[in-house]
Amino acid sequence: MPDLLFRQHQQASLEIADFLRDSGxxxxxxxxxxxxxxxxxxxxxxxxLPVAFPDAxxxxxxxxxxxxxxxxxxxxxxxxxxxLTWPHVxxxxxxxxxxxxxxxNPTQPVPTVKAVLAMAAELVENAASGGLDGDFRxxxxxxxxxxxxxxxxxxxxxxxxxxxxxHIRLLRGRRFFIVAEDDATIANWLANRxxxxxERQFETVxxxxxxLSEPPVPCEYPANGLDLLTIxxxxxxxxxxxxxxxxxELVQGLPNEILVVLGAETSHGHGFVGVSVLRPxxxxxxxxxxxxxxxxxxxxxxxxxxxxxVLAKRFLSSPTVLRGVExxxxxxxxxxxxxxxxxxMQSCRVTVLGCGSIGSPVSIALAQAGVGxxxxxxxxxxxxxxxxxxxxxxxFVGTNKAIALSQxxxxxxxxxxxxxxxxxxxxxxxxxxxxxxxxNFDLFDWGLRRRFIGIRRSGHQVxxxxxxxxxxxxxxxx
Numbered sequence: 001m002p003d004l005l006f007r008q009h010q011q012a013s014l015e016i017a018d019f020l021r022d023s024g025x026x027x028x029x030x031x032x033x034x035x036x037x038x039x040x041x042x043x044x045x046x047x048x049l050p051v052a053f054p055d056a057x058x059x060x061x062x063x064x065x066x067x068x069x070x071x072x073x074x075x076x077x078x079x080x081x082x083x084l085t086w087p088h089v090x091x092x093x094x095x096x097x098x099x100x101x102x103x104x105n106p107t108q109p110v111p112t113v114k115a116v117l118a119m120a121a122e123l124v125e126n127a128a129s130g131g132l133d134g135d136f137r138x139x140x141x142x143x144x145x146x147x148x149x150x151x152x153x154x155x156x157x158x159x160x161x162x163x164x165x166x167h168i169r170l171l172r173g174r175r176f177f178i179v180a181e182d183d184a185t186i187a188n189w190l191a192n193r194x195x196x197x198x199e200r201q202f203e204t205v206x207x208x209x210x211x212l213s214e215p216p217v218p219c220e221y222p223a224n225g226l227d228l229l230t231i232x233x234x235x236x237x238x239x240x241x242x243x244x245x246x247x248x249e250l251v252q253g254l255p256n257e258i259l260v261v262l263g264a265e266t267s268h269g270h271g272f273v274g275v276s277v278l279r280p281x282x283x284x285x286x287x288x289x290x291x292x293x294x295x296x297x298x299x300x301x302x303x304x305x306x307x308x309x310v311l312a313k314r315f316l317s318s319p320t321v322l323r324g325v326e327x328x329x330x331x332x333x334x335x336x337x338x339x340x341x342x343x344x345m346q347s348c349r350v351t352v353l354g355c356g357s358i359g360s361p362v363s364i365a366l367a368q369a370g371v372g373x374x375x376x377x378x379x380x381x382x383x384x385x386x387x388x389x390x391x392x393x394x395x396f397v398g399t400n401k402a403i404a405l406s407q408x409x410x411x412x413x414x415x416x417x418x419x420x421x422x423x424x425x426x427x428x429x430x431x432x433x434x435x436x437x438x439x440n441f442d443l444f445d446w447g448l449r450r451r452f453i454g455i456r457r458s459g460h461q462v463x464x465x466x467x468x469x470x471x472x473x474x475x476x477x478x
Contacts, residue, residue, distance in 0.1 A: 019030055209272075247312040
């Protein structure tokens with residue numbers, strides 16, 4: 001089979017070479033050194049072709065990868081402006097013509113190359129005329145990511161969808177940062193994700209969210225902290241009348257870093273990006289010298305008499321570090337900001353009576369669907385006989401099923417609103433009405449059906465209708 005695939009690849013490459021020669025494109029085959037420019041793309045053969053555009057004649061590279069003809073060829077623009085001047089042009093000049101997952105006909109390599117070259121020519125022509133500049137704003141998080149320093153810890157956002165500038169809270173961790181509206185949201189997320197985190201001490205600091213009227217294009221990315229002051233001033237935020245006062249608050253105590261989050265709306269939902277400004281430090285005199293120069297912030301002033309406005313401007317004169325922000329809030333995880341029912345699902349409450357081999361996967365499915373409040377009820381512990389058919393594994397053997405399932409869901413979906421576990425019988429739970437009377441829907445495990453019917457026949461009143469058949473449960477009824 002490998003020999004057959006290699007022969008098909010060789011045959012397709014020969015057909016492309018013959019097509020280019022017969023069409024009179026005057027292409028020059030790329031050398032090994034020239035192919036090395038695309039070494040991360042597994043390119044094995046290519047040609048440099050002159051293409052006439054309305055503004056100029058430009059050279060493009062037609063590139064065949066190792067998986068051609070099952071994978072579409074690539075086209076790179078050799079005569080191109082600086083990176084991120086035009087959209088859909090990657091740092092090595094390769095044009096984003098087709099997604100990597102595009103399916104092509106491997107028996108028609110020449111028509112495929114013709115179609116890709118035509119699409120590439122159209123993309124370059126539109127980019128040169130400025131017709132694609134709006135794509136910078138529409139996909140601004142993708143282009144921002146190209147400029148990010150990926151050595152920095154990722155930033156997870158639990159921020160609410162409010163189109164306004166405001167002060168927020170920031171947790172700096174060794175592995176990741178978290179931004180949220182308040183400390184309670186951060187504490188709840190950490191307790192769900194890591195279990196025993198609630199007993200630990202953690203500190204948050206103040207950060208700022210600037211909500212932009214439209215996403216920025218690459219030429220508008222802040223190069224230093226003073227650019228952030230300009231952005232804040234242009235927004236004319238009532239709660240931040242003087243942007244300099246905002247900066248003074250952020251640099252109080254001279255932290256090693258301050259963070260500003262920028263937010264904007266696109267057709268794909270609202271997105272966040274981060275901008276860090278690092279505190280400038282004195283320069284060393286030589287690599288091995290212990291002598292340091294004067295502090296660039298307090299230079300010329302006594303620390304106690306340093307004007308706060310001057311301190312803020314000197315701090316913000318440092319270059320920025322662009323950071324990516326990954327949303328971890330419920331609206332994004334369960335609906336990508338496109339599901340109108342996401343908010344109502346988050347406010348729903350469902351009670352599951354019985355966390356066995358049926359009740360447990362149903363509970364997990366409800367949580368993954370976006371139900372924000374669950375009550376899990378089961379008095380039994382997980383045993384080895386359950387492991388083969390139960391979502392909980394060996395690590396939870398000997399633990400109460402409701403408690404163990406609650407821990408599993410919390411760790412996998414730490415943004416959950418309320419997830420309560422009840423190590424008690426369903427009779428005690430249901431007949432007290434303390435939790436179930438507030439539930440939108442009640443689910444019973446099959447094994448409890450007969451016993452519950454007996455309770456109803458004995459004359460006890462129940463809070464509401466109960467579903468016995470799992471297959472009839474529809475989220476639309478929540």
